[in-house]
Each structure stands twice: as structure tokens, then as C-alpha cells.
Amino acid sequence: MRNLLNFLARYNNLIIFLLLEGIAFYMLTNGNSYQNSRLVNGVRGVTFGIEKKIYNTKSYLSLREINEGLAAENVALKNSIGQLVKKENSVFFSVNDSIHKQQYLHTSGEVIENSINRQKNFFTINRGEDQGIKVDMSVVTSNSVAGVVVGCSKNYSVAMSLLNLDFKLSARIKSNGYYGSLSWDGRDYRYAVLSEIPQHVLVNVGDTIETTGYSAIFPEGVMVGTVRDYEKYGGDFYKISVSLATDFKKLHFVDAIGNLKKTEQLQLEKLFR
Amino acid sequence: MINSVLRFGLIFILLILLQVLLFNNIQFSGYVNPYVYIMFILLLPIEIPSWLLLLLSFATGLIIDFFSGSPGMHTFSTVLAGFARPYVLRLVAPRDGYETGPDPSMMIYGFRWFLSYALLIVLIHHFTLFYIEVFRFADFFRTMLRVLLSTIFSMAFILLIEYYRKGK
Secondary structure (H helix, E strand, C coil), X not given: CHHHHHHHHXXXXXXXXXXXXHHHHHHHHHHCCCCCCHHHHHHHHHCHHHHHHHHHHHCCHHHHHHHHHHHHHHHHHHHHHHHHXXXXXXHHCCCCCCCCXXXXXXXXXXXXXXXXXXXEEEEEECCCHHHCCCCCCEEECCCXXXXXXXXXXXXXXXXXXXXXXXXXXXXXXXXXXXXXXXXCCCCCCCEEEEEEEECCCCCCCCCEEEECCCCCCCCCCCEEEEEEEEEEECCCXXXXXXXXXXXXXHCCEEEEEEECCHHHHHHHHHHCC | CHHHHHHHHHHHHXXXXXXXXHHHHCCECCCEXXXXXXXXXXXXXXXXXXXXXXXXXXXXXXXXHXXXXXXXXXXXXXXXXXXXXXXXXXXXXXXXXXXXCCCCCHHHHCHHHHHHHHHHHHHHXXXXXXXXXXXXXXXXXXXXXXXXXXXXXXXXXXXXXXXXXXXX
16 A cells, blocks of 8 residues: 555656546547537637637738628629529429429528638638538538538538548549549648549640539539649559639638438438448 | 736637637638637746646637537647646746746747747647648648748737837
8 A cells, every 4th residue: 555655656747647538539539630620610609709809810801791792692603594494494393393302502601610721621600500601511611612511500500621631522624524532731822732543644734623423412513723743653543733713811601501311312222331 | 816816817818819819810821720728828937836737728618619619629728738837848948947936938038039939839729620621631731831820920910919028
């Protein structure tokens, strides 16, 4: 017993140190991953008032209202396009046809917190569950990819930025349709890497890269960027550097896009796995 | 005693506010991100008990984590820096030892002493922080570059603040 007490007295600092590091490591492994970014979200709620003040001092007061009006108008137009397409196609179908419904629903929002200098970047949008945002919705700027929603509260949601090492996106070359996997390498916020394009494919600098829509998160054909340069990587594939169409340093107005037919697609695909 | 608790409380709040409101918003080209809050660990009195030092490091890291939405990252590296501090102090000790009473400051022990003391702890802190952030060794040298560049900037700000303190 006395030996034990001596031991504890002698190494108490080491024990406290290991204990605290254990707690930190637990938080690190449990709180930082993609699935558990809810914690990030909860924590953000605590510090939210301050972030909002920082944001308010940052934004241009006079331009804001005008832009907001434009964004709302844009969304209304995009939604009505969806409805028009439905009407056009459903001429020969009965009224309560469930197949030719509008597939994508746009909701506009503003980015109120953003970072580009970490390896795993997230940004916060001022729209949440009450405005119809759900986890796994895609986030785009006027016409290019920005991120995916990973957590929602009542009025705010956190999205994983494309500038995140965990972000993977199925993308293709517009001119010939070959698709690969797009991810960020953590280097420069202006460039991402498209891999898994076979070497027999003709690639040109300046080619447009767009989303495929295979993942049921992003709609098909959303602009990602253009080919900056490419090199042979391994035996069979190209490693293509893509300059991103989105400027993440001035990310401000975004649309969250929900896929209304997503569960249907995923359920069907699950049957054959 | 009460006096020094009050003083360090004030330094603590000031440094955290500086970090959250100012330095977290500095984003040079994705490579440089100064973390100046670690200066709180540097300034604590020399004969502070180790357990208290560790707990204070933990609290500092936790609060910074709260504000930057990165659970555990800053906590882990700050606790490590707090643990290393007594060893660093012993390593850079001046020839006639430390005086009892005063805090480790540039005014008392000189510029060169403060530089080596601060540099070692900031390096330990930044090194763990940036490698934990990436969580892989794939881009070892690029992460190292980020560590070094950020250390240089953090040190510049810390020295600046320390000079200002000295002037007062």
C-alpha cells in the first residue's frame, strides 16, 4: 500500500498528463470525423453569437440586401424551372403521377463562417431544419460545387467544404464523359485533384469538369472547374489537377440542393448490393 | 496570491480573445496560421505546481477548440506543451538558476533566454498541432513547412507582445 502511494506521489504529474491527453485523444477521435461532426455543430452553437458579430462587421452593409434579393429571385426561378419541366413531360400522364415530380429543391443561404487554411475545412450556413435543410444535401454557389451539409440545427447548418481531406466527389470530363474521383489534396485552396481517369482518354488543358450525379447528392452537370494540367500517375491512370470554379476565399451566397428522389434511388441500389 | 490569479485571468482572457477574434482570421495562402494563445503557458510563474500547469493547459486548449470547432486538437497539443514546459525550463536554465518569485519574462532573464525558451515550446506545440490536424504522414515535408512558417509568425507576435509588456 505504501509503495503504491509512493509510486502515485512520484508519478502523479505523469498520470495527470496521460489522463488529460487521453481525454483530448478521445475527443479527437470521436469528434473530428465526418459522421460525428454533430459535435462540431453543437460546439458552434455555443460560440455562435461571437462569430455572428465578426461576420457582421465583415460584410458590406449596402450590398447585402441587394444580393439577398437576387439570391431569392434566383431560387424562385430555379424552382419554377423544375415545375415547368414536370408539366412539359407529364402531358401524357395522369395528374397524380408520382414519377415526373420535380427532383431537386433549391434553398438559398449565406455563408456566415468559413475557413480555407485547415486540412479539414467546414463552413456554416444561416439556414437549418426549419428552412428545409437536411443532412447530405449538396451546397453550390451560383453555378459550382461548394460542399455537403453534414449537420443541422434549427436555423443553421454546417457543411463540409470541398476543401476537406474527407470530401470525395464523383466528377467527369464534360467533353468525353469519362468519370473519376475528385478530392482535395490539402495544398492550395484553388486546386483539387481528379484521379482514376484512364490514360487512353484524351485530356486537354482547359477541359470542363462537372459532377456526375451518381452519388445522388449533387445534381448532374454542376460545374466543378477546369483542367489545369495533368500527369501520368502509376501505370494506368492520370492525375489531373483541376482549378476550381468556386472561389472559396469569397464564398458568400450559396444554394443548398436537396434531391427529392434520393431515398428511392438509394433503396433500389441497395437491393442489388 | 489573489492579485496574481486576477492578473493571469486577465492575460488568459486577453490572449484567447486575440486568438479567436484576430489570429484565427489570418489566413495567408493556407500555410501560415499563427497560434499566439500558447503564450499563456509561457507566462505562468516558474514555480507553479505541475498539476496546475497541466490543468490550465487543458482548459486553454479546450476553450480554443470550442471556438475553432476542432474538438481535441488544440487540447492535445497544449497539454503536451504544458507537460514539456518544466523540462524546457531546466534545459535553458541560466547559469545561476532561476530566482524565486518572478514570472519567466524577457525583462528579467534577457532576450536570448526568452527566445530559446519560447521557441522550443512553440515548436513542440505547433508540431503536434499540425501533424494531428493532417493525421497522416503522407505529406510529411509540406506539413513540416507549415509548422515552421507558422512557428515563425507565432514567435514574431509573441515577441512583439512580450516587448510591449516589457515597455510597461
